[in-house]
Amino acid sequence: MINKLSIIASITLGVLAVTTSLQTHSAEVESLRGASELDRNSSAPEHKRYAKDGRPIARDYVQQPPLIPHKIDNYRINLKSNKCLSCHSWKNYREAGATKISQTHFEDRDKHVLANVSARRYFCTQCHVPQVNAPALVENEFEPITAISGE
Amino acid sequence: MNSNKSTECNIICRLWEKLKKPSLRYSLGALLAVGFVAGIIFWGGFNTAMEMTNTEEFCISCHEMRDNVYEEYKQTIHYTNRTGVRATCPDCHVPKEWQHKIVRKIKASNELLHKALGTIDTREKFEAKRLELAGNVWKAMKKTDSRECRNCHDFEFMDFGEQGRRAVSQHSTALDEDKTCIDCHKGIAHELPDMHSIDPTGVIGSN
Numbered sequence A: 001m002i003n004k005l006s007i008i009a010s011i012t013l014g015v016l017a018v019t020t021s022l023q024t025h026s027a028e029v030e031s032l033r034g035a036s037e038l039d040r041n042s043s044a045p046e047h048k049r050y051a052k053d054g055r056p057i058a059r060d061y062v063q064q065p066p067l068i069p070h071k072i073d074n075y076r077i078n079l080k081s082n083k084c085l086s087c088h089s090w091k092n093y094r095e096a097g098a099t100k101i102s103q104t105h106f107e108d109r110d111k112h113v114l115a116n117v118s119a120r121r122y123f124c125t126q127c128h129v130p131q132v133n134a135p136a137l138v139e140n141e142f143e144p145i146t147a148i149s150g151e
Numbered sequence B: 001m002n003s004n005k006s007t008e009c010n011i012i013c014r015l016w017e018k019l020k021k022p023s024l025r026y027s028l029g030a031l032l033a034v035g036f037v038a039g040i041i042f043w044g045g046f047n048t049a050m051e052m053t054n055t056e057e058f059c060i061s062c063h064e065m066r067d068n069v070y071e072e073y074k075q076t077i078h079y080t081n082r083t084g085v086r087a088t089c090p091d092c093h094v095p096k097e098w099q100h101k102i103v104r105k106i107k108a109s110n111e112l113l114h115k116a117l118g119t120i121d122t123r124e125k126f127e128a129k130r131l132e133l134a135g136n137v138w139k140a141m142k143k144t145d146s147r148e149c150r151n152c153h154d155f156e157f158m159d160f161g162e163q164g165r166r167a168v169s170q171h172s173t174a175l176d177e178d179k180t181c182i183d184c185h186k187g188i189a190h191e192l193p194d195m196h197s198i199d200p201t202g203v204i205g206s207n
Helices: A002-025 B002-007 B011-020 B028-052 B063-073 B089-093 B098-107 B109-117 B123-143 B165-176
Strands: A028-031 A034-037
Touching: B028 B098, B063 B089, B063 B123, B098 B109
Parallel strands: none
Antiparallel strands: A028 A034
């Protein structure tokens, strides 16, 4: 009997605790993008645009995959075609005036060199990303080392 | 044998005999006027009927077009864009000038045949044929110097100052090398076929 009572008591306490905690937190949610009221529609953030086209962007650290300095809207990468390689492959980069893909992209995980782009390097946007005109969400003081920045 | 044929004239030959004789009942003016009006009605009706086959609604009234190429095109800039100016199916796939348009329309009878045969009536059949079908369009566009693209996109009126770095360098060399739009702009309105046979270095897999 005592056992049953204690179970019921603990359940009621638990439910109470959950409801009070929900009440205190239902007012608003805080995130890096600011506070938003849960019971209201938040206004849509400003639409960010990809940089249309620019010069290559310098790397910030040694192993950084170079950023994509242009828009890639509707560029498909699938088993039938890869729009990136139509300019950045070793066959096409001269004519396209593009940067050629790194030699490392022909290696499989055991460092065997293949005759074509390795499957693990084929999906370009896994590592290489285009940039939008968005300010950094968090301030930081990161500086590239002189060997990279040249300053 | 010969005399027998001339006496027992069939319906076509009798009509021909009648057509050969000059009219005795109607004036030349009346015949000309009736012929003129009938000509306008026939010609107008013919062109109206042809234009009815030149609309997006007509193209996607077949599921082969609606479920495959049209769905893909809906994701592209020629369907939806900043200013809402669109290029619909016939804008790119049917020539504007009459003499070229009528040739294309006659060639389209082959498409009717394959519609009846059900050559691409499933997604799988369409995918299997995609390289061949895309190749046909590329070949046609290469032959006509991308005539249908140039109805809107004319090199003469392109302001390179408004274009991005890549576009300027590509378009200015293309002008010198007599390249045509389709040489580079493949797969802009529909998905590409398996490009292995076109450029093996551009697709996954060994050469």
